[in-house]
Amino acid sequence: MKPGTFTQIYVHIVFSVKYRKYLIQESWEDQLYKYITGIVQGLQNKMLAINGMPDHIHLLVRMRPHVNISELVREIKKGSVNFMVDNKLIDKSFQWQNGYGAFSHNSSNVHRVIQYIRNQKEHHKKKGFKEEYREFMVENEIDFKEQFLFSQDL
Numbered sequence: 001m002k003p004g005t006f007t008q009i010y011v012h013i014v015f016s017v018k019y020r021k022y023l024i025q026e027s028w029e030d031q032l033y034k035y036i037t038g039i040v041q042g043l044q045n046k047m048l049a050i051n052g053m054p055d056h057i058h059l060l061v062r063m064r065p066h067v068n069i070s071e072l073v074r075e076i077k078k079g080s081v082n083f084m085v086d087n088k089l090i091d092k093s094f095q096w097q098n099g100y101g102a103f104s105h106n107s108s109n110v111h112r113v114i115q116y117i118r119n120q121k122e123h124h125k126k127k128g129f130k131e132e133y134r135e136f137m138v139e140n141e142i143d144f145k146e147q148f149l150f151s152q153d154l
Contacts, residue, residue: 009063010048012113013073014056014136015100020129022054028089033057035083039076043067048110049117056129058117060110073100101133103140 017023024032029052036059037047046062059076063069077096084090105113116123124132137144 005065007065008107009065010105010107010110010113011061011063011069012103012105012117013059013061013069013100014103014133015073015077016056016097016129017054018095018097020055020097023090023094024052024054024057025089026054028087031087032080032084032089036076036080039079040072043072043075045072049114051117051120053120053124053129058120060105060113060117069102073102101136103136 033050033052036057037050040047040059040061044064045067047059048062049060050057052058061072063072081094081096084094085092136142
């Protein structure tokens with residue numbers, strides 16, 4: 001980083017298991033989250049929160065300005081699949097969805113987002129992933145076509 005360069009970049013990343021299958025088991029999800037945290041920190045970022053459901057994961061990352069979000073997500077997905085297969089947590093056919101959501105936040109929202117991520121299991125007793133994801137898109141003013149939002153369901 002160059003002298004005089006100051007950043008505070010918070011990104012809420014969301015991605016799901018392909019076809020949103022319920023494959024992430026509660027018995028080993030903490031191991032997975034710790035491994036993913038290691039990937040994030042190994043790329044010089046800071047994991048602020050990670051949690052999810054059997055079909056998807058949420059991360060809040062304070063990103064370094066030189067890190068590309070797409071590359072970070074690609075490394076997380078690739079590394080976590082290898083971790084799960086190598087540790088026999090899942091079979092070799094496991095895949096993450098092709099895309100992801102990445103939503104920026106300012107420092108005044110960080111605590112709220114951390115709490116939201118920590119409370120995923122409670123939150124999803126009331127709201128499903130599709131509804132949640134659609135709300136993120138609308139709240140963040142992201143243009144999307146409904147027919148393509150969940151096209152992997154086909």
